[in-house]
Amino acid sequence: MTESSETALRESPLAAEHAELGASFTDFGGWRMPLKYGSELAEHEAVRTAAGLFDLSHMGEVRVVGPDAARFLNTAMVGDFARIRNGKAKYSLLCAEDGGVIDDLIGYRIEDAEYLVVPNAANREAVVAALEQRASGFDVEIWDESEGIALLAVQGPRAEELISSAVRMDETTIVENLPYYAVDTVTVGGDQVLLARTGYTGEDGFEIFLPVDRAGALWRALRTRGEDVGLLPCGLACRDSLRLEAGMPLYGHELSRERTSFEAGLPVVSFSKEEDFVGRAALQQAKEAGLGKTAGQRLVGLKGLGRRAGRAGQAVQLPEVEDAAADDAGPRIIGEVTSGMPSPTLGHPIAMAYVDVDCTAAGTRLAIDVRGKPQPVEVVEMPFHSKVR
Numbered sequence: 267m268t269e270s271s272e273t274a275l276r277e278s279p280l281a282a283e284h285a286e287l288g289a290s291f292t293d294f295g296g297w298r299m300p301l302k303y304g305s306e307l308a309e310h311e312a313v314r315t316a317a318g319l320f321d322l323s324h325m326g327e328v329r330v331v332g333p334d335a336a337r338f339l340n341t342a343m344v345g346d347f348a349r350i351r352n353g354k355a356k357y358s359l360l361c362a363e364d365g366g367v368i369d370d371l372i373g374y375r376i377e378d379a380e381y382l383v384v385p386n387a388a389n390r391e392a393v394v395a396a397l398e399q400r401a402s403g404f405d406v407e408i409w410d411e412s413e414g415i416a417l418l419a420v421q422g423p424r425a426e427e428l429i430s431s432a433v434r435m436d437e438t439t440i441v442e443n444l445p446y447y448a449v450d451t452v453t454v455g456g457d458q459v460l461l462a463r464t465g466y467t468g469e470d471g472f473e474i475f476l477p478v479d480r481a482g483a484l485w486r487a488l489r490t491r492g493e494d495v496g497l498l499p500c501g502l503a504c505r506d507s508l509r510l511e512a513g514m515p516l517y518g519h520e521l522s523r524e525r526t527s528f529e530a531g532l533p534v535v536s537f538s539k540e541e542d543f544v545g546r547a548a549l550q551q552a553k554e555a556g557l558g559k560t561a562g563q564r565l566v567g568l569k570g571l572g573r574r575a576g577r578a579g580q581a582v583q584l585p586e587v588e589d590a591a592a593d594d595a596g597p598r599i600i601g602e603v604t605s606g607m608p609s610p611t612l613g614h615p616i617a618m619a620y621v622d623v624d625c626t627a628a629g630t631r632l633a634i635d636v637r638g639k640p641q642p643v644e645v646v647e648m649p650f651h652s653k654v655r
Contacts, residue, residue, distance in 0.1 A: 278323045279416050279478040283485050287499055294502055295387030297324040306503040310610045313467055313508055316496030317422035319488055320505060326390035327415040327475065328383040328397065332406035335379045340541040342400040343373070344527065344549070345534055350375050355447040355464060358534055359527055360385075360393055361545035365552055366523035367530075369393050370515065372464060374449045382449075382460070382475075384417075386517050400544060416481035420488060421471030421508075423653070424495040429461070429472050431491055441472075446654060455480075455487060466505065468512025468652035510605050510616060513567060513648030519578055519604045520565055520618055528558035529620065530565050563601060563620040567648035568632065570615025572641045576606035576634035582619045583640065585633050600625050603634060609650060616650050617643065 275298040278284070284291070289300035300321065302309060312318050330339060336348040345358030352375050360368045369389035374382040385393040394410050401408055420428055430438045434453040441461070444450055449462040457480050465471035476484060489499065506516070515521050520530055526549060527535050535549055558564045568576070576582075582601035606617030617634065625632060628647055633640035 276324070278321055279481045280321045280323060280485055283482060284321065284499075289499075289501060292502060295324055297387055299324055300499075300501040302501040302503045303499050306501065306507070307610050309498050309500040309504040310507050312496060312498040313422045313469055313500060313504065314611055315423065316498075317420055317424045317428055317492055318467075318500035318504070319485070319492060319497055320419040320421065320500050321485070322417040322419050322473065323415075323478070323481065324387035325417050326385040326387065326393065326410070326412040327417070328385065328390075328394055329409040329411055330381045330383060330397070330406055331379060331409070332404070333379055334404040334406050335381055336375075337541060338401060338404040338406045339373060339381060339383075340539050341404075341543050342397055344536065344543055344545065345373075346536040346539040347373055347375065347381065348539070352377055353448055353450055355449055355462060357447075359521075359532070360396060361527075361543075361549070362523060363545055363548060365526045365545045365548035367517070367521045367525060367527070368396060368523065370517055370521050370532075374460075374462060376449070376460075389517060414478055415475055416478045417473060417475055418481065418484060418488070419465060419471060419473045420492075420497070421465045421467040421469050421500075422497075423469060424497075425469070425471045428488065428492050428495055428497065432488060433461075446470075455483060457484075459484075465654070466512070466514055467508040468514070468649060468654060469508075470654060506605075507607060507610060510607060510618065511609055511611055511649065511651040512654075513618070513650060513652070515565070515618075516605060525620070526552050526557060528552055529563055531558065558623065560623060562623060564623050564626050565604070565618055565620055566626050567646045567650060568603075568606070568617040568619055568634070568643040569646045569650075570608075570617070570634075570641065570643050572615070574636050574639075574641045575608045575615035576603040576617045576619070576636055576641060576643070578603055578605055580606070581635040582621050582643075583633050583635060584625070585631055585640070585642065597633070597640070600632070606634070611651050615641075615643075618648070621645075
């Protein structure tokens with residue numbers, strides 16, 4: 267990274283906290299974010315066994331408010347936001363007319379006529395632009411509040427214990443009773459914050475939305491409270507290994523404008539809702555054509571049977587002994603790895619890959635071309651590891 271490109275990156279409101287902890291930084295979605303603070307394996311292990319503290323302030327926060335908010339979101343995105351109750355969340359996709367994915371995001375229903383939509387950092391501007399364009403004719407207002415909101419996450423089996431200790435005493439039951447994919451308001455350090463029971467690690471956990479000027483105080487308070495439970499500050503490196511073990515897609519790897527939800531194996535498209543949503547015709551056609559089931563490719567999990575891990579962009583092929591069509595040109599390529607690495611929790615390599623649908627049955631033996639050497643893998647069900655409620 268050059269000095270000029272680094273100065274152009276956006277900074278988290280917690281940048282000084284990360285620097286003080288000796289974090290290594292990286293460019294992620296146009297933001298200068300902590301990659302790790304020390305050992306990424308130790309950070310990964312902390313989330314699996316105790317708790318990890320993440321700065322997610324690079325994520326976007328877009329408020330959708332108005333009498334038509336539910337109907338508008340049902341038109342703008344593929345999910346049915348009118349059916350979720352106040353205080354609940356929904357994972358959904360914002361698609362183009364051709365069915366390609368512009369972004370995957372979470373929408374929280376705060377009140378009857380108020381939603382909070384959380385897009386990925388790199389796609390925030392594209393999401394806001396698409397929502398504003400699609401809002402024509404609806405009685406809604408769209409407010410991009412990203413610059414004023416910080417987002418922290420506590421993930422791990424002791425996350426509930428830690429968050430319960432940080433809220434006002436009469437609000438501990440809110441934390442304890444908050445269901446997965448739900449949101450409520452609690453008081454931390456005298457400030458009201460939005461608390462969601464969501465995450466990207468395969469563990470129980472919480473995400474906290476609060477004003478940027480309060481982020482530093484909460485970060486330090488959580489670190490102090492977390493000392494007794496084994497909490498570690500965690501960077502993007504372990505976030506990636508955790509989400510891969512949990513079989514969760516990453517935009518730009520498993521999701522893109524070139525892929526549909528059917529290929530990604532995401533059952534998030536609601537054809538039963540009344541509203542005609544953007545991309546519906548193309549997605550209906552793809553469904554009827556069997557895309558991701560009987561035609562094209564589908565995202566699968568791959569368990570490494572050797573020692574070397576596949577990486578994004580590497581070819582998936584039929585094992586030579588099973589590829590009767592193999593000739594001097596080499597074995598048949600049937601897909602491509604989207605994400606892959608050694609799994610710290612499982613002790614063997616794992617990967618996600620798009621492969622031809624006739625090669626997607628669990629137990630199918632394939633190979634990944636790792637720098638010219640085929641590494642044996644087996645198709646397995648995802649997630650590789652998850653303990654979410």
